[in-house]
Amino acid sequence: MTGNILQIRDLTLSVAERDGSMATAVDHISFDVREGEILGIVGESGCGKSLTVMALMGLLRDDVKATDGQILFQGEDLLKISPKRRREISGKDMSIIYQEPMTSLNPLMKIEKQVAEPLKLHGKVTKEEMHQKALDLLTEVGIQDPEACLKAYPHQLSGGMRQRVMIAMASICSPRILLADEPTTALDVTTQAHVLDLLKRINREYGATIVFISHDLGVINRICDRVIVMYAGKIVETGTCRDILDAPCHEYTRGLIRSIPTRDRKGEELPCIPGRVPSVEDPREPCPFAPRCQRALEICHKEAPPSVRIDEDHTACCHLC
Ligand SMILES: Nc1ncnc2c1ncn2[C@@H]1O[C@H](COP(=O)(O)OP(=O)(O)OP(=O)(O)O)[C@@H](O)[C@H]1O
Numbered sequence: 001m002t003g004n005i006l007q008i009r010d011l012t013l014s015v016a017e018r019d020g021s022m023a024t025a026v027d028h029i030s031f032d033v034r035e036g037e038i039l040g041i042v043g044e045s046g047c048g049k050s051l052t053v054m055a056l057m058g059l060l061r062d063d064v065k066a067t068d069g070q071i072l073f074q075g076e077d078l079l080k081i082s083p084k085r086r087r088e089i090s091g092k093d094m095s096i097i098y099q100e101p102m103t104s105l106n107p108l109m110k111i112e113k114q115v116a117e118p119l120k121l122h123g124k125v126t127k128e129e130m131h132q133k134a135l136d137l138l139t140e141v142g143i144q145d146p147e148a149c150l151k152a153y154p155h156q157l158s159g160g161m162r163q164r165v166m167i168a169m170a171s172i173c174s175p176r177i178l179l180a181d182e183p184t185t186a187l188d189v190t191t192q193a194h195v196l197d198l199l200k201r202i203n204r205e206y207g208a209t210i211v212f213i214s215h216d217l218g219v220i221n222r223i224c225d226r227v228i229v230m231y232a233g234k235i236v237e238t239g240t241c242r243d244i245l246d247a248p249c250h251e252y253t254r255g256l257i258r259s260i261p262t263r264d265r266k267g268e269e270l271p272c273i274p275g276r277v278p279s280v281e282d283p284r285e286p287c288p289f290a291p292r293c294q295r296a297l298e299i300c301h302k303e304a305p306p307s308v309r310i311d312e313d314h315t316a317c318c319h320l321c
């Protein structure tokens with residue numbers, strides 16, 4: 001590890017409401033992404049995971065604005081760069097894999113054209129070189145008959161194959177940072193395991209830094225070095241996977257851990273965290289988790305929790321830590 005490849009400072013993302021006002025969806029989050037690591041971001045649906053990676057990738061929709069903060073990549077604030085500079089970075093330095101590849105693959109275009117597209121955008125290559133590189137990459141990501149796959153349209157492939165194709169597309173220019181937004185959620189468990197292994201290999205063999213998003217701490221634990229736990233647009237706990245799983249401090253993290261299915265709990269009903277994540281327009285308490293927290297004290301409803309440093313890499317935002 002050689003320092004931070006990305007530094008996110010006070011990133012705040014606001015979404016436009018129907019009445020024209022702005023509501024805060026991601027609230028002053030700060031974290032570093034270390035060169036060469038696999039960093040997990042975990043949280044229930046609606047916690048702000050996707051908005052955060054879309055902001056890193058410069059793909060926020062028009063009705064979402066970064067209203068505060070910085071995303072620093074090699075000294076440049078990615079929130080301030082020109083569209084031209086963004087196009088240079090996207091695909092080459094940083095690329096993204098989505099949960100459902102069908103929505104990001106063009107259904108009318110053969111796989112070969114789509115996989116090789118980033119090469120065409122980012123360097124001078126001949127048709128033969130592009131074909132060879134696409135072929136090599138599909139082989140690399142475990143496609144059995146890469147020649148046939150290159151000639152196919154997305155709908156002719158299985159979900160697992162499409163996800164492998166997406167990974168090949170995202171990796172073709174050897175990006176330094178790969179953002180993976182729930183890349184295995186739509187897959188069966190066996191295919192999920194293969195895709196996780198593949199991402200691990202891209203990290204270990206090619207040194208790509210990966211930001212891996214999931215709502216499942218069990219999956220995060222299989223692939224990540226460190227993890228950020230998000231709740232209602234805020235970071236509530238960060239640490240190594242071991243810190244988070246063996247010694248969680250935040251009651252929300254504990255709830256997520258309790259809901260991981262394990263073999264010895266087979267047949268039992270999984271405990272879930274009562275209540276739900278507030279939507280962006282709901283009023284928030286100083287600690288947004290306080291209304292769902294079984295250990296909440298009076299202070300939790302009155303004062304924002306401090307960020308407590310528990311260990312070298314381990315911090316939690318909670319009055320009880
Ligand atoms: N374009 C938008 N307009 C209005 N609200 C939005 C928009 N995009 C996201 N939101 C809201 O922002 C919050 C965070 O959304 P986000 O998609 O980042 O959640 P997530 O953690 O990725 O959830 P999931 O696990 O369901 O993918 C949610 O409450 C969501 O409804």
Ligand SMILES: [Mg+2]
Pocket residue numbers: 049050051181
């Ligand atoms: Mg999401």
